[in-house]
Structure formats: C-alpha cells, structure tokens
Amino acid sequence: MINMLRSDMYKMFRAVSFRVLLITAAVICVFSAFFVNFSVKTTLEYQEQKRIEAESGETAPKDPIAAAAQDSFMEGMRLGFQSGMEASINASEQQTGQDFLDMEFTYPTVFEGMLDPLYGNSLITMLTAIFTSIFISGEFIHGTIKNSAARGVSRTQLYISKLLTCMAFSVIILAAEMLVLLLTELIIWEPGVFDADKAVKSIIGLLLGMFPYLAFISIFTAIAFCVRSGGATAVNIIFVMFGGLLFQMASSAASLDMTFAWPGTAMNLTAKYYENTWLAAAGVIASIVYIVLSSLIGITVFSRKDI
C-alpha cells in the first residue's frame, strides 16, 4: 500500500493537470482578494455619492473621469456592481429599516479576513473534481491501470491509493490557496490586529469543513472509477454544479430537511457555524457516511468489472 501511494504521489506531482490547476487556483485567489478590495472601494464610493445626494437634495454630478472611462471594462463592472448593490441595499433596507448611509464599510484586514474566501469554496471543489477525474480516468484511457492490476495488486488497494492521492491533492491545493491568499492580502491590506482566539477558531472551522470537502473527493473518485473515461470530468462537474439542486429537490419531494447533508452545504455550514455542535456533528457524520458509502460503491464496481 505504501509503495502504491509512493507511486501515485510521484505521478501526481508530475501530472500536467496538477500544475495547471494549482496555477488556476492561485490566479483566482489573487483575483478574489482584489475583488473583495474592489467591492469595498465601490461600496464606499457609492455611499459617498448617496451621502452627497442626501445633503444637497439633488442627484450628484457624475465624476468626469469615471464618465470618460464608462466604456472600459472595470468601469462597466463597477457600474454593474453598483446597480446590483443598489437593488440589494434597497431590499435590505426595506427588511431591516436600516439606513445605508449609517452603515460602516471598511477594508478588511489580513488577520480578520484571511480565511473567509475559503469557507464553502466551490471553486476549489470544482478544481478538485477536474483533477480527480483526469488523474483516475487517465489510467484507464492510457491503459496504465492494467500494468498495476496485472502485478497482483489488489483492486481495493489500488482504489484506496488513488483516493488518498486525490485527497492529498485537495489538501495541497487548499494550502496553496491559503498561502497565495495570505501573500496577496499582505500586499493589498493592512495586517490588522492578530487575534489568536479568532485564528484558532478559524482553523477549527476550516478543519471541520475539510470533512465535507473530502466527502466530495470520495464521490468524485467513485464516479471516475465507474465512468473510466474522459467523460468522468464532465460527470463530476455536472455533479458539483447541479448535485446540490437535485439533492434539495429530492429532499423536498421526500418532505425532509436534509439540506445540511449535501456536502456543498455541509462544507459551508460546518466551517462557518462549527460552534453549533449539532450542525458540526451532522456535517461531519454525513461526510463520513458519504466517504464510506461512495468508497464501497467505487471499490465494488472497480473490483467486479474487467479492466
């Protein structure tokens, strides 16, 4: 088993998909940090504009530079963001009665906002789905799985080794995201005050959120072993995109509130609301059930079908 893992890890680190997906994750992390920055800046500008309108009683003149740049992509995005924000603020004000002008918006600091973008991160789930599919189905497409299976290696061990390797990838890509995010935030934000208590809690939340994350990987692995072709990538992506919706529909049809049991939701809930013991326990238990069940199905199918 150790030999198999060593072999699979060797392949993983040399896989083109490994490098491409890591770079993709890093670029998106940088982008997301800048986007948070951009959205706060836009919100503050919008708040200032509204404040001027409220004080003068008339619509504030448009910033000439902003008007000149209206056609540009960023300005278009800013305006789009502002109109979306206006709609959401109006709705929120109607609900809470709170005046937008009284709200306080500040740029996040590194230590406060460090892990926030990672909670319930569907991007990372998608990237892991792609890696798992390519890594496993590639063995079938190129026929290399035959070389391993023909040397008396048990199918169960082969399966578990691949599962653990994909899980290792998921941890690596998560760690890489955290590192890139931290470095980017250190460049664009103030460090802020380091709150050890909050940091510990964030890490606990993140660790608990790993369970549903690993449950996803277990399901991707089972799907890849069942599909055994390039189609596995498509099936897994569709699963990530629409699986939650189908799950909700199924639980509604059965009149059961099982939302927490969907790994995507559990990932978010377990990580964010881990202090709610029931919620955290339910998320973790549901994840373990997923891991065990999907592995059993995957191993059974892989063991019974000819290669």
Added chain:
Amino acid sequence: MDYVLRTFGLSKAYKKKNVLENVNINVRKGDIYGFIGRNGAGKTTLIKLVSGIAAPTGGSIELFGSNDLNMQRKRIGTIIEYPSVYPNLSARQNLEVYRRLYGIPDTNAIDNILDAVGLGDVGKKPAKAFSLGMKQRLGIAAALLGNPDFLLLDEPTNGLDPEGITEIRDLLIRLNTENNITMLISSHILGELSKIATCYGIIKDGQLMEEITAEELSVRCKRCLKITVDDTAKTASILENQLHTQNYDILPENVVRIFDFLDDAGRINSELVKNGVNVKSLTSAGADLEEYFIEKMGGFKK
C-alpha cells in the same frame, strides 16, 4: 515437470458470447510459448484472465504450481493489447512510477533496463513523442522491472520496423536463455514467432486447437511420403531390410510416413507390391510452418 502456467477448462463469456471456451493451456518453465490465433480468436482474453485484469466465467488458473494467484502475479511482467505508458512522463519517469509501485529499492535498475531495450539515450523526451516501436520497447522495459519469472507479451513486435523486430527478438531470446525467463508471446506474425518459440498453442474461435512443441512441429512439417497399407508390420520390415531406411514412423489407421525416397516414390510402391503389401494410397505430404498454422486455424477466410 515444472509448469509456470496451467489453465483448467478456462472460459470467458461477454454478454453470453463465449470468447474463450474450456481452454487447457500448459506453459512449462523455460518455454517461449508462441500463442497463435487470428485477431479475435481469444489470445488477449486469455492473457487478461491470467494477469487478473479480467475474471473468468469458468475454469481455473494455476501459476507456478499455486492457486494463490495474487501472490504469484507479482512474478509476472505483462504487455496487454498495446504498450501502456504515461504520455507526459519520460521513459525514465515512466519506469520510476513502476519501480516505486513494485517496491524495487535499486534505482540503477531503471538505467540497466533502459539500456537493455535500447532506450538508454532518449533523455527527457515525453513518451507521447515516442514512435510506436519506442513505446513497445518502453512497455517491455516496464514488464521487465522487478525481474519477473514469467512474461506475458501480447503482440510485442507490433509496430516495430524490421530492425526493431530483430532487436526485440534477440532481447527476448537473451532473457529466456540468460535469465531463464519463461514467456508466453501472442502473435499472428507466424514467421517471427517461429524464430523464437519453443512450443506453440493454436487458438481458434476461443478454443485451443493444439499444443505442440517446436520439435514436434518440425517433424509434422517435414516433407514425407504418406502410404496407407493393409499391413504396417510387413511394410516396416520391407523398409528396413530391403530399402535400408529407418527414417519412417507409423501412424494410426495403417498410415506409414517415410522421410526418405521423396523423389523416388515409385520404387517404394513397387517394392511393397512385389512383397505382397496392398498399397491403398501413396501421397506426398508436408507443409511449411505457415501452411500448418493456417490449416489448424481453419484455413484462409473467404
């Protein structure tokens, strides 16, 4: 006698279609077993069953005299259908994957095998840029890692140029004679196989038609006169005492094969008749290897 592989009534069916039926194969230690059959005859299926990547629907397999197949399969190297390589890895990296998988501590093993198969100087070129011949060599190299005692090679010379075929053939003979590696080589290139095989199994439509050693085969393919007579004992006596030859054998149904006097059949006929033997038929027989196999495999397809 030590057998490396024996199968007993081995069968395989896909969707109720029998692709292998009641096959009893016997590969002795040290053999280069040429496994011959048309495309779709069941050669690859048998190799898949023996190597464990497909499950039989009937019968059993014995490897190295044992039924603990998973343990014994660790002593086997295989190429099945086509050489399976990781396209983005170099030859060395491909073998490194298997070195780790098989738990081989010696890192020099890779260099030695790459040199042996003629891929010692391909450097970091990824396997996807290899020619089919180079991929075949890499596949053989992967099969050789871990010093297997038994090689299962499915069409190992496919895609090789004549020079490559000769090199691979020499390599396989060397591995057999120097390292005492037993081999089962499936092929439909009879000429190539006949240069290295020490015994043959002929498969047709999933059924093993015949197992025969190279020596037996050369005798069967030898040109001879086939005579059907009423008295084989008397015929033998005439052949030895009057025609002074012992180069003959007696087959069932009163058939005598004579390997001398091939261009003088009339003399034999007259001697036998003169001595009161009733000659029912006298024909010239014998074929080359290819004709023999084609006949066994059911003749040419029309």
